[in-house]
Amino acid sequence: MTGIKKVAICGAGGTMGAGIAIVAARGGYETVCFDMSADALARQRAAADKFFGKSVDKGRMSAEDKEATMARMSDSTDLNELADCDLIIEAIFEDLGVKKELFGKLNEICKPETIFASNTSTLSITEIAGGSGRDDRVVGMHFCLPAQVMKLIEMSRGINTSDETFQTAWAWTESCKQIPVETQDKPGFILNALLVPFNNDVIRAIEAGLCTPEDLDLAIKSGLGYKMGPCTLLDLIGLDTQVRLGEAFYPITLDKRAAVPPLCRRMVAAGRLGNKSGSGLLTGLTSEKATEAPGYAIVGTGESRSFPAGDAFLSGGAEGAPVTVHLGGGFAPDDSKTAVLVELDTECLGVHTGEDLGREGSNVVGFARYRNGNDAPSNLIELVKQPNTTPEALAAARAVFEVAGFDVVVCADQPGRIIDRLVRPKYNDALRFLDEGLATAEDMDKTCCMGLGYPDGPLERVQRGGLARHYDVTTVLQEMTGQPGYAPARAAVVAKARG
Numbered sequence: 486m487t488g489i490k491k492v493a494i495c496g497a498g499g500t501m502g503a504g505i506a507i508v509a510a511r512g513g514y515e516t517v518c519f520d521m522s523a524d525a526l527a528r529q530r531a532a533a534d535k536f537f538g539k540s541v542d543k544g545r546m547s548a549e550d551k552e553a554t555m556a557r558m559s560d561s562t563d564l565n566e567l568a569d570c571d572l573i574i575e576a577i578f579e580d581l582g583v584k585k586e587l588f589g590k591l592n593e594i595c596k597p598e599t600i601f602a603s604n605t606s607t608l609s610i611t612e613i614a615g616g617s618g619r620d621d622r623v624v625g626m627h628f629c630l631p632a633q634v635m636k637l638i639e640m641s642r643g644i645n646t647s648d649e650t651f652q653t654a655w656a657w658t659e660s661c662k663q664i665p666v667e668t669q670d671k672p673g674f675i676l677n678a679l680l681v682p683f684n685n686d687v688i689r690a691i692e693a694g695l696c697t698p699e700d701l702d703l704a705i706k707s708g709l710g711y712k713m714g715p716c717t718l719l720d721l722i723g724l725d726t727q728v729r730l731g732e733a734f735y736p737i738t739l740d741k742r743a744a745v746p747p748l749c750r751r752m753v754a755a756g757r758l759g760n761k762s763g764s765g766l767l768t769g770l771t772s773e774k775a776t777e778a779p780g781y782a783i784v785g786t787g788e789s790r791s792f793p794a795g796d797a798f799l800s801g802g803a804e805g806a807p808v809t810v811h812l813g814g815g816f817a818p819d820d821s822k823t824a825v826l827v828e829l830d831t832e833c834l835g836v837h838t839g840e841d842l843g844r845e846g847s848n849v850v851g852f853a854r855y856r857n858g859n860d861a862p863s864n865l866i867e868l869v870k871q872p873n874t875t876p877e878a879l880a881a882a883r884a885v886f887e888v889a890g891f892d893v894v895v896c897a898d899q900p901g902r903i904i905d906r907l908v909r910p911k912y913n914d915a916l917r918f919l920d921e922g923l924a925t926a927e928d929m930d931k932t933c934c935m936g937l938g939y940p941d942g943p944l945e946r947v948q949r950g951g952l953a954r955h956y957d958v959t960t961v962l963q964e965m966t967g968q969p970g971y972a973p974a975r976a977a978v979v980a981k982a983r984g
């Protein structure tokens with residue numbers, strides 16, 4: 486029993502508030518939908534009616550339940566009507582002053598025991614509570630978009646939040662069949678703290694000419710099993726929102742990866758915000774998968790991470806074929822071939838071919854099949870080209886792997902290729918957050934799986950792949966890039982030291 490009967494959602498006409506109001510009413514609570522815009526409330530009511538209508542169509546709810554749920558929702562633009570609410574959840578504009586002012590006014594109006602919850606993404610619960618006159622009864626309650634569909638809620642205490650308040654708010658979320666996780670009151674909690682710098686890294690990789698946005702998405706989906714590619718997600722979130730998130734995060738964290746990437750600002754200036762403006766990062770250009778490929782000959786000079794013993798690809802080779810596939814890192818130039826493929830580990834292709842200030846170029850193409858530690862190799866082949874790699878060699882390499890059934894992406898000869906470049910800093914962040922007590926490992930992983938659609942959480946994944954391997958990869962990346970985000974986290978250093 487939470488003792489909560491009547492709930493108000495402030496900003497109920499907005500994106501998040503509208504969904505939270507549905508959660509509260511569906512949970513059986515009398516729900517006051519409050520917004521300063523009556524038009525927004527009218528739109529919210531129509532959207533709720535449509536949402537519950539679909540629930541009835543799908544057999545998730547009876548028509549009577551729908552009527553009763555809609556009847557539990559009332560609209561208001563008068564703050565005084567919130568006086569007798571037991572819980573007030575604010576999802577108004579992301580502005581500390583505006584949120585503090587709202588809680589300050591509500592403090593005058595509401596009964597003493599009313600709990601105030603904030604859905605802020607980036608602001609401090611302690612600071613928001615500072616303006617409330619009841620900072621022991623303020624709690625962080627961060628829903629995911631769309632709130633009426635996503636079950637996860639990140640719950641956090643301000644410094645003065647009482648245990649009773651936290652437990653009551655927690656129990657209320659569970660009574661609405663949501664799944665709460667506890668996180669400290671730190672910028673971005675778990676989800677955005679991991680996502681905002683990662684998304685910035687994605688934009689920086691595009692800006693650096695690493696690969697196309699389409700190939701980047703394919704790599705992440707195929708290699709890591711994420712449900713949605715990061716460029717698709719950024720276009721959905723909106724690049725203007727990503728700018729705002731970076732602007733909110735960087736001054737608080739001073740994490741270079743959180744700073745807004747210049748390309749993101751230029752895209753916004755050009756009106757390319759993502760789905761809402763009709764164009765964003767994704768170009769819409771994808772290449773057809775090859776249906777025919779030249780033959781390939783395998784030259785094994787060492788153990789292969791891409792194709793371990795018994796892999797079907799190994800049996801497809803034919804001596805004297807126009808494409809040569811060197812496994813295990815060795816390589817011999819051969820100008821008579823259409824393409825000479827060199828398996829890479831953490832090294833750049835230039836280590837094998839030599840570099841000639843960008844004038845290098847040949848029939849040599851690097852490749853690696855992405856693999857997390859000793860997990861079974863994924864279906865992703867990252868092809869690596871140099872500035873003047875011939876289009877014929879690249880096309881032959883692509884065809885060989887595509888016809889063998891792999892997902893193929895092409896990237897420049899930059900450190901970490903696509904996957905390691907993007908995912909390793911995120912693993913470091915998760916390991917450091919764990920050290921700093923942001924949340925439990927289980928809750929961090931659960932947040933990523935439930936909130937972002939990852940098949941497994943970053944902590945589970947980096948541990949399964951081997952912390953010593955993480956040390957090896959990140960050490961090379963840090964050496965090549967000089968970026969602090971690659972400095973191996975403490976747990977990886979310990980694992981390496983222990984052999």
Ligand SMILES: NC(=O)c1ccc[n+]([C@@H]2O[C@H](COP(=O)([O-])OP(=O)(O)OC[C@H]3O[C@@H](n4cnc5c(N)ncnc54)[C@H](O)[C@@H]3O)[C@@H](O)[C@H]2O)c1
Nearest residue numbers: 496498499500501520521522525576577578579605606630
């Ligand atoms: N959009 C997301 O993906 C997302 C996810 C999680 C949390 N959040 C957080 O939720 C909050 C709302 O974000 P949003 O994207 O729904 O914004 P939004 O702009 O869609 O909605 C905000 C609503 O609040 C109303 N409003 C603003 N100031 C008000 C006031 N003083 N009194 C009453 N109503 C007021 C506006 O009229 C509007 O309807 C922010 O704190 C944001 O950080 C957003």
